Amino acid sequence: MAEKAEAEYYSKDFEWEDLRRVVENDPSLRYHLTPFVSSSSCAAPAVEADAWRSFHRRHSAGKFFKERRYLLKEFPELIRISDPVKVLEVGCGNGSTVLPILRAKQNITVYACDCSEEILRKAEEIIATGSAISLVPRFFTFLLDVSVNDFPDWLFCTSCRRNSSPEPANFSSDSRGENLEMSHMSAFLREDQCCIGGVDFVTMIFTLSAIPFKRMPSVIEKCLSVLRPGGLLLFRDYGLYDMTMLRFLSEQRVGFCEYMRSDGTFSYFFSLDTARNLFLAAGFTEVELTYCCITSVNRQTGKSMQRVWVHGKFQKPV
Template sequence: MSIEKSVAADEYHSKDFDWEDLRRDIESDPSFSFHLSPFLQSSSPSSDSQAWSHFHSRHSTGKFFKERRYLLKEFPDLLSCDDYSKVLEVGCGNGSTVLPILRAKEKTSVYACDCSVEALERAMQNIADADIENVIYRYHQFCCDFSVAQFPKWLACDLCRTKRVEKSLPYYTCIKYEVNESEGTLTSSPPNKDGRCCLGGVDFLTLIFTLSAVSPERMMTAVRECFSVLKPGGLLLFRDYGLYDMTMLRFEPEKRVGFRHYMRADGTLSYFFDLVCARDLFVGVGFIELELEYCCVKSVNRRKGKSMRRVWVHGKFQKPS
């Protein structure tokens, strides 16, 4: 679901300007007043997978995206993680986020999902073209819209999601519980010969320019689903569009479909977060906030000679141990 263009890694997560200064400039400019006014529509439209499928079909060459090489610099936990860690990338698009992880960590397994089959096909091709060692054994993708459906049970079964895991067994070994109603007893047995019925969850979950494509009324459900498949102590790494980003200010009034919520000409949606909104979403489902701040980057369009102020929200959240 990601549509953000990457820039040089050293420009990311910087403080080229103060967000409060930007806020004052925007809120004092009458030409931007329609962005700030209340929105009376009761519910915003849903951006379904079809719109994103059309988007990825139009950009089938993959040149619209660049590999997010800044990712490991902004989230160094991905570099310092234990061998054989498991990462889930939600809304993988054409693979621009998973590629730097696969390159840097030879023993890390990456699971990636997207609501668009076309995006997954492009991601698989890009990763195959990257010629990364043993990638066929470390990269696994599947189609899923996490805002309307659960992640598959093989990723984390119901027992793992509710922490009903036998402590004497390895973390990935979950127990199948069965109730004998006639005898009123609860028995347990391993579901397979090796005792495994699922992966037991993941160590990291990356949510990079994905949540903004989800309708606001479904965001809390989507974040709760992310929480459920993380192992205790696992990290969710978040980056998305921030309030008063240049992209938001370019939208015309008729493109506004909700509060801080806009629809592009192709039918895909984009929401713009402030820190309070992001905090409420993640802390509200049980995450612990470790990092949350605006990333303010000033970029220059040399051809037009214009300076542009970009705003993203950067966050790191942990599932309690």
């Protein structure tokens, strides 16, 4: 049963172009395709972050947790390296992405951030109880709204980024500052280190779509800044004409392909061109980019649903 569930995520059940023709020829869906005139009514950062915190509080129960076991098949690069690997999970939620990555190999350490303190505690709880082998020593969380704030210097300080040195530089002064919000700092940062020296992978799994479109370029640039040269950003998010997009009402549109739910949270639906332009403009090179088109069936109603996700891999130039 588990193998079948995993297969649903990386099979290709239909062609995106076929779906596009159906949607674009349906008069009832035409409002999704019309140009959108921007306004100043977009939610303020504090309100937006509060909406996601409220969302996480409502869905903090264990039933909401679905481990993303398919990730290692979609992104095998995570487990191909025998040397120690550092992964930054942006918008970790309850740890559904982190758990299978940590389980995969003992050489992987994951640093995870989210804008909700409650959901970070939930992720820590799930990681602590999610395996017979303790994964806690290789999992570190920190509170951050990446759509508003920069990553802290301890990830990859300015000096080390400039030198692109494989090892973090020594302290020349008290350069760590006051932004070391992560617990267990002594477990991974030596006294003679100013930062962890950057990460090998950044994972953004259904995270970017939750950020207002106008802030996406800066978020992607921030992700590029903490990657080591040659590092990969692994991306999966909602694709254009996904079933969820077609369910939004016209009054929920807040931009082109951008919607706001009744609870105040955002959802954006990416075309391949939009995703490509965003990442290339930030300085990444494209390794892989495609639509993932899945037909899933509602067990209660028997209704088929056409899901569309964008799957991408982008590399920081060496």
